Amino acid sequence: MNSLSNIQEQYQRLNLEEIRITEKLDLLMGQQCDIEAKLRNVSLLVPRLKSVKSDAKHLSGMIHFTCTLAENVSAKVRELDIAKGRVSECQKRVNDLLDLQLCREGVISAMKNEDFEKAAAHVHRFLSIDETTLKLTAGDIAQGPTVDSSLVLLHEAQAQLCKVLQQKFDEAVRDTDAASVERFFKIFPLLNMHEEGISKFGSYLAAQLKEKTQKSLRQADGESTSVRANVYFADTLTVLLESVARIIEIHQPLVETYYGPGRLLQVVEYLQPECDKQANQILVEFRRSRQLDKQIHLVSEVLSNANKALHEKCDPRILDAVLAELTLLSSRTVLYLRFLRRRVANDLEVGITEEQTRDLRMNEFEKLLQNKTGINRAVQELLGHYIMLERYFLVESVSKAVAMDTAVEGSLTSSIVDDVFFLVKKSIRRSLTSCSIDSICAVINNACTLLEEDYALVFQQQCKLGFPSGYLDLTQAYNAIQSSLQQGSIRLQPSDTEKTKANFLTALNNIETSIECIETLDKNVSHEIQINLGSTMMSRDQEKIKSCLAGFQTSKSKFRHLLDFGHEQLKSSAIKPRIKPWVDQLLSVNHVIDEEEFSCYEAQDPFIQELNLHLDGFMSGFKDSLTVNNYQTLIGTLTSQVAQQFEKVIFKTAFNRLGALQLDKEIRALITYLSTTTTWTIRDRFTRLTQIVTILNIETLAEISEYWGPNAGTVTWRLTPQEVRQILMLRTDFRADEIKRLKL
Numbered sequence: 001m002n003s004l005s006n007i008q009e010q011y012q013r014l015n016l017e018e019i020r021i022t023e024k025l026d027l028l029m030g031q032q033c034d035i036e037a038k039l040r041n042v043s044l045l046v047p048r049l050k051s052v053k054s055d056a057k058h059l060s061g062m063i064h065f066t067c068t069l070a071e072n073v074s075a076k077v078r079e080l081d082i083a084k085g086r087v088s089e090c091q092k093r094v095n096d097l098l099d100l101q102l103c104r105e106g107v108i109s110a111m112k113n114e115d116f117e118k119a120a121a122h123v124h125r126f127l128s129i130d131e132t133t134l135k136l137t138a139g140d141i142a143q144g145p146t147v148d149s150s151l152v153l154l155h156e157a158q159a160q161l162c163k164v165l166q167q168k169f170d171e172a173v174r175d176t177d178a179a180s181v182e183r184f185f186k187i188f189p190l191l192n193m194h195e196e197g198i199s200k201f202g203s204y205l206a207a208q209l210k211e212k213t214q215k216s217l218r219q220a221d222g223e224s225t226s227v228r229a230n231v232y233f234a235d236t237l238t239v240l241l242e243s244v245a246r247i248i249e250i251h252q253p254l255v256e257t258y259y260g261p262g263r264l265l266q267v268v269e270y271l272q273p274e275c276d277k278q279a280n281q282i283l284v285e286f287r288r289s290r291q292l293d294k295q296i297h298l299v300s301e302v303l304s305n306a307n308k309a310l311h312e313k314c315d316p317r318i319l320d321a322v323l324a325e326l327t328l329l330s331s332r333t334v335l336y337l338r339f340l341r342r343r344v345a346n347d348l349e350v351g352i353t354e355e356q357t358r359d360l361r362m363n364e365f366e367k368l369l370q371n372k373t374g375i376n377r378a379v380q381e382l383l384g385h386y387i388m389l390e391r392y393f394l395v396e397s398v399s400k401a402v403a404m405d406t407a408v409e410g411s412l413t414s415s416i417v418d419d420v421f422f423l424v425k426k427s428i429r430r431s432l433t434s435c436s437i438d439s440i441c442a443v444i445n446n447a448c449t450l451l452e453e454d455y456a457l458v459f460q461q462q463c464k465l466g467f468p469s470g471y472l473d474l475t476q477a478y479n480a481i482q483s484s485l486q487q488g489s490i491r492l493q494p495s496d497t498e499k500t501k502a503n504f505l506t507a508l509n510n511i512e513t514s515i516e517c518i519e520t521l522d523k524n525v526s527h528e529i530q531i532n533l534g535s536t537m538m539s540r541d542q543e544k545i546k547s548c549l550a551g552f553q554t555s556k557s558k559f560r561h562l563l564d565f566g567h568e569q570l571k572s573s574a575i576k577p578r579i580k581p582w583v584d585q586l587l588s589v590n591h592v593i594d595e596e597e598f599s600c601y602e603a604q605d606p607f608i609q610e611l612n613l614h615l616d617g618f619m620s621g622f623k624d625s626l627t628v629n630n631y632q633t634l635i636g637t638l639t640s641q642v643a644q645q646f647e648k649v650i651f652k653t654a655f656n657r658l659g660a661l662q663l664d665k666e667i668r669a670l671i672t673y674l675s676t677t678t679t680w681t682i683r684d685r686f687t688r689l690t691q692i693v694t695i696l697n698i699e700t701l702a703e704i705s706e707y708w709g710p711n712a713g714t715v716t717w718r719l720t721p722q723e724v725r726q727i728l729m730l731r732t733d734f735r736a737d738e739i740k741r742l743k744l
Contacts, residue, residue: 107119107123107157107161116161116164116165116168116184116187117183117186117187119157119161120161120165120187120190120191121190123157123158123161123190123191158191161191162191162193165184165187165188165191165193166196166200168180168184169181169184169185169200170200172184173200173204173207181201181204182254185197185200185201185254185258186254186258188200189258189259189260194259194263195266197259198255198259198263198266198267198270199270201251201267202266202267202269202270202271203270205247205251205267205270205271206270206271206273206274207274208247209240209243209244209247209271209274209275209278210274210277210278212239212240212243213236213239213240213243213278213281213282214278216236216239216240230321230324230325231324231325231328233282233283233285233286233289233290233325233329234325234328234329234332236282237279237282237283237329237332237333238328238332240275240278240279240282241275241279241332241333241335241336244271244272244275244336244340245336245339245340247271248264248267248268248271248340248343249343251267252264252267252343252347255267256347260351261347261350261351262347262348262350262351262352263347263351264343264344264347264348265344265347265348265361265364265365268340268344268365268368269368272340272368272369272374273368273371275375276371276373276374276375276378277373279333279375279378280373280375280378283329283375283378283379283382286325286329290322290325292322292385295314295318295319295322295389296385296388296389298312298313298314299314299319299388299389299392300388302314302392303388303391303392313396314392316392316393316396316397316400319389319392319393320393322389323386323389323390323393323430324430326382326383326385326386326389326434327386327430327431327433327434327439328433329379329382330379330382330383330386330434330435330436330439331433331434331435333375333376333379334434334435334436335435337369337376338536340369341365341369344362344365345362348361348362383434383436383438383439386434386439387439387442387443387446390427390430390431390443390446391443391446393427394423394424394427394446394447394450395450395454397423398420398423398424398450398454398455399454401415401416401419401420401423402416402420402454402455402458404419405419405458407502407506412506412509412625412626412627413506413509413510413513413627414506414510416458416510417510417513417514417517420451420455421514421517421521424447424450424451424521425521425524427443427447428440428443428444428447428521428525429528430443431443431444432525432528432529432532432533435532435533437533437537437541437544437545438544440529440545440548441544441545441547441548444525444548444549444551444552445548445551448548448551448552448554448555451514451518451555451558451559452554452555452558455514456558456559456562459507459510459511459514459562459566460562460565462503462504462507463504463507463508463562463565463566463569464569465500465503465504466504466569466572466573467500467501467504467505467569467570467573467574468497468500468501468504468573502625504566504569504570505622505625505626507566508563508566508567508570508626508627508630509626509627509630511559511562511563511566512563512627512629512630513627514559515556515559515560515563518552518555518556518559519552519556521552522549522552522553522556525549525552526549529545563630567630567633567634567637570634570637571637571641575634575637575638575641576641578614578618579638579641579642579645580645582611582614582615583611583642583645583646583649584645584649585607585610585611586607586646586649586650586653586666587649587652587653589606589607590659591653591654591655591656591659591660591662591663592654592655592656592659592732593656593658593659593662594658595658597658598658598661598662601662602665605666605669607666608665608666608669608670609669611670612669612670612673615638615642615673615674616673616677618638619634619635619638619677622634632678632679632680635674635677635678635680635682636678636680636682636685639674639682639685639686640685642670642674643685643686643688643689646667646670646689647688647689647692650663650689650692650696650730651726651727651730653730654730654731654732655696655730655731655732656731656732656733657697657699657731657733660693660696660697660731661697663693663696664693664696664697667686667689667690667693671683671686671690687718688718688719691717691718691719692719692727694707695707695719695724695727695728696727696730696731701728701734701738701739701742704724704728704742704744708724708744709744721744724744725739725740725742725744728742
């Protein structure tokens, strides 16, 4: 320490250390009494430690003695267990020797009596004996030659029995003796011939299946005039698939009982190829008998040459029956494959514990089903043709419905709506019976495309023609025609103009009804899919269905746009040209009036009653010609046009206080009348107009602050400040400079 600062720093550090040590000493001194008390308690426990030590030594001795005793006892028990095992093994060897003699004698006796079940049981017992151990035992007791001869005899008996069993099984198959076939089938596993038994039994079942199917096909000519002739091949395929399913259902317990679980797939491996072969024969005969290939060729030409006239076309009526049978073929196949997958999967789950092996077997099974010559592939190919044929059927049928479209007496729509949606519904429901998600989605997509293009195009063309001018309300047209008829100046044929008007209104009704039909179709199809396929659809299938059902919403949107277009045409042709001159009559009515003129207006309205009469006559001409929704839309459009035209006329008119009151009465009378003509609310269409009237009816300019700005309350003003000033300028008793100074 060379400096004073270092010395002071060390001094302060020592002081702090002294303070810390002093605090620790004070703490320890404060605990002195507690420590002394604990030490006294410990000193009192010292005499008791000697007795604890003595007890611990005694307990250790007892534990050591018990351990030694237990070790001695367990050693003797182990010796007894070893001795017992040796005795059991000795007994087993002796029993095996005895059983060997019994098997030898039993096999000889059973073979002489042709009691093959009993002989197989003796051989099965013999096969369960370990020959090596048996020979060692026989050598120990000096019976080697006897045992050897017995073994040779039993091996010969096994070979002879196997040969006889195969011969007898083949004879039973040739004699079609089902009871004997089943009898000998049960014997194979007793001789450890599981694979041989399954092979022969599977081949026998496949032969039975072939014979039954050929017999059904030979009956085809005789069934051509029966009630179910149109679905004969679907019925024949159903009989085949039900036969396979029945064979599996009947014989699965037999196989499980005598061969063990997990072997059903081996039986199916013999049955399914024969099933595929017979099914293909049925489908080939179906294509030939129904001339399916010819129809596919004709339809392909029509669809690929849509704009060309062809000499020969496929008749949709004939195609209708073929399509129905195609969907039945598909549904029966799907149900059969679903049954087969469920049975095989359950059997493998019980018979094979290892998941990897089980999955491997299931993959082999799926490969069997997906065979190129299998029924699954053949039906999938037919479904591809079905989708094309169904599309053609729908297109041709709808074209015919469009060509035959006629007015229906007592109906606001024409025949096209019911005809087209009947066909669409029929087509989609038929696809549902195929039980194929891809086919269902394809048909729904084709139906939506047809509605949006071909079907909607009919109404689009009618709407583009527009609502013709001339008599702009049907009442006037009717009165004019009646007058002309009475004078004999025209015949009873309606004019082209009236036909065009009627066609236009019918088209609007058809579009609106079509929207309702699409909504109903969407709801019904979704419900039917859920009922028929909901329990079997995977998540991927559900996504497909959801995606294609969205097409109905797209179609509905297309028709709504088309309906809006039609109403716009009606508005521009029939509503606008008529509303303007009617409302413009307000310009001829003076609204700068005194008390006397106001009273005269009250006694005899100069404007609004006549306007209401015009509107009533106009709407009555459409009421019986439009659907409820279309008529309500027409009134809504009419109301909007009246309000807009009123607003334009008001801005061209001058008012005083009484004139504004008169305008208020006129607007109220108009709203009251129009409210009685519709079930929809129309007051919102007059919001701007009523706000204009409210501003015109203020007594002083200062009163505007009670309605505008912070004092507006819940009222949402649809007028801009500039428009408010413009409205106030219409009052002749308000000064322009004061209006300009208003803070709005």
